[in-house]
Amino acid sequence: MWDQAIVHPPEATPAQPRDPRAQAIVSRLAGRPVVLVGMMGSGKTAIGKRLAQRLGLPFVDSDHEIEAAHRLTIAEIFALHGEAYFRDGERRVLARLIGEGERVIATGGGAFIQPQTRGVIRARAVSIWLKAEFEVLMRRVRKRPTRPLLHDPNPEGVMRRLIDERYPVYAEADLVIQSRDGPHEAIIEEILAALEGLLAKQGDFTPEMTAPVLPPASTGVHVALGARAYDILIGPALIAHAGERLARLAPGANAFIVTDAHVAPLWLGPLEASLDAARVRHGRIVLPAGETTKDYAHFEELCEAALAAKMERGDFLIALGGGVIGDLTGFAAASLRRGMGFIQIPTTLLSQVDSSVGGKTGINSRQGKNLIGAFHQPALVLADTDSLATLPPREFAAGYAEVVKYGLIDRPDFFAWLEKHWPAVFARGPELGHAIAVSCESKAAVVARDETEQGDRALLNLGHTFGHALEKLVAYDSARLVHGEGVAIGMACAFRYSSRAGLCPAEAAERVEAHLRAVGLPTRISDIAGWSAGADDIVAAMAQDKKVQRGALTFILARDIGASFIAKNVEAEAVRAFLDDELRAGV
Template sequence: MTAAATLDRPDTTRLSVGLGARSYDIVIGAGLIAEAGARIAALRPGARVGIVSDANVAERHLAAVEESLKAAGLVPATVIIQPGEKSKNFATFEEVVDALIAARIERRDLVLALGGGVVGDLAGFAAAALRRGVDFVQLPTSLLAQVDSSVGGKTGINSRHGKNLVGAFHQPILVLADADALNTLPLREFRAGYAEVAKYGLIDNAPFFAWLERKWQEVFAGGPARTEAIATSCASKAAVVARDEFETGDRALLNLGHTFGHALEAGAGFSQRLLHGEAVAVGMAQAFRFSAEQGLCTAEDARRVEAHLHAVGLPTRIRNIPGELPDTDGLMNLIAQDKKVSRGALTFILVRGIGQAFIAGDVDPQAIRRFLEAERAA
């Protein structure tokens, strides 16, 4: 048992991401922000900690995190970025790295990502590049980050050509998912994160999706159902990452809905018009509708998925996205920049049913084009 493990309470859940010497724990529970200092100090006593956060999260949580770090004998230095996907760019990356160097974050120190998926991706990439790699800790404050982006070591920024096209695999040394942090999350952001929760059921866990259909209102309300949903999602992600750290095999299944979704997100300008989780919701519904059109799954499964996402308040159709989007040619160009494209061949995550996702290589571009034309007209 590690020193950090001795801090666990009966109301916390600890999961392990098994990567040999680079294995790390995910701790889920209430009140973890106040314990962050003690848990980090158990792993890196006396370290300087470069906190990367955004202005909104910092206003809510930064003081408590800094107090916790100082009480544990750690030395915090803080870098604040602007909220939103547009901060995942080269200019902000440079600002963060320069600030961490100025704060004298050295190889034996660490970076702490305090925020949602944007902060985690950006701070993790900065940690991967800084002095050729320093350790970092994820303290995710959004549902999306707690169940998805904080686990697995994918870090990066966006290019004008598409989302997450520049980055590195760099695993954290600890993930602290404080369920209390979600109590201050705006409803729209919680819904967006819920799309990633539902994704785990749709990939390979049909009983979990059925449980969400029954329990989603309790997940939104908080309490044991929310913690169970987070823990189930994290366990699924951890198992996939342990099998396929660098996405050379079935880790690609975690991108269900993301090929369509990333194109829509880029088409909306990475703006508040369409949050990442909302784009994933539309993309997952499209993946099921396209699969049904191709005779891979039943139309009833596609309707069931769309009905559930709609019930929780998520968009499922292109018409649900406000404002103008690129035409079909523009969306096809964005899809062609997807990370799963190999030598120009389109790769999608398609489904044979709920809980039966698979990797489909060399998907016919004309079939996708016809599908998008119909989707835009629907």
């Protein structure tokens, strides 16, 4: 249905010939359409029609195209099929409209926010953001009671939130024009003048000069953090086109790649080839693989190498690898030149769904894990699903533990979906992309609400207080325990502790343990090879965890599957007694 031909032809070109000014602009466009982006109420349709008339071009409204094809309103499509379905179809409709040549296109408010759609517009069209102030937008949308925005009890709050999330992305358009109350003709004149300036700067344009359309990512997730907002792209062949994306993100910037000895033979070559193709100057460092690389010594080695490569503040560090490389590279980026940009290219399932998203960076201390670090958001995350094909089964299962976590925190339906579809996820079927996308959406939503973990972002630590303590007590020996396995044991412990405390039904704890065991993950401390530490050792290790506040233990506990909560001031004696029983049960 999405790919049907246009139901209604674009509005007709005026009968009179174009004036010389319009003719010159259209000639310089060389077949590219003009795409208007912006918030609802910014005037895209009204101004778009007038601009099309002035240039002697057809006009089309993408939302009207979608509604006509479905014989449903946008709100009805959302209600029946969900936003993911709508955004995917919107991308295809816009790709078709843009591919049909010169015209003026008005887009829906969320279209340009989607990374894939934005990529198509950048490559094949000229984009104009019609920017309007809050008061102007509210005055306009109130005239249209059919606007979904008005159905919220607090439309002003919704509008302010959307402005905060979307304006930094809209700012990436080729041109920005202020949309204000008054005659449209004045705004049209500003647009024409701006187009003349832009097209003159671009010089002669031919279709052959059009930047190649990047292969579509299977999913795009936006992390809404105002000026620090960024996109997570999930899909195949992203490493092979990383250079093009960096060149678009920051023209003229250089890059310094940080990877490890396991990943380099597999993915360093394709990444460097993509940077070479995009003419991005780059350096690199290959570090040892493993958790022990997250230390002071390798942090210093990385920083000195990047400085020796003459990386400047406007350049980028690229983390190519798993969570260790991502955390270390992010902390270096936060520190070098008092703050450089960085791009995450996670190559493990665990890093794609967890550590690459949210801006937590850091290294380990002798006192505990991740105790030295900073919050420093990436500029872009490229989760290339092709990289997971080379992931060893144990590493894949360990990453899956973090996927399960999102269902246990607040998405019981997702946990139920995983119970049914986990074999297809492990077989690397299409279900894998869905599982990664849901995980990233879940984390992005929490991070947008609580970037620096002052509130409910702590929920993302479900299983981690137990897990980090276990990792420390095996001295981060990955032969005995990797992070995801520690999290799996930690989540099972959290649910068993919650059940023992009367907070959670025993059936929920049993269901969690059964699913983790079904996919091959450990669920008991006794599952760790060579375990000899006692309950006192575990509690002492927990006391150094970064989630401890004023000496009191903080855990993420559960009332049921999908109903986790933050429990502060948990009595150490109660935890010690629970651990004693856990260790005895494993003997």
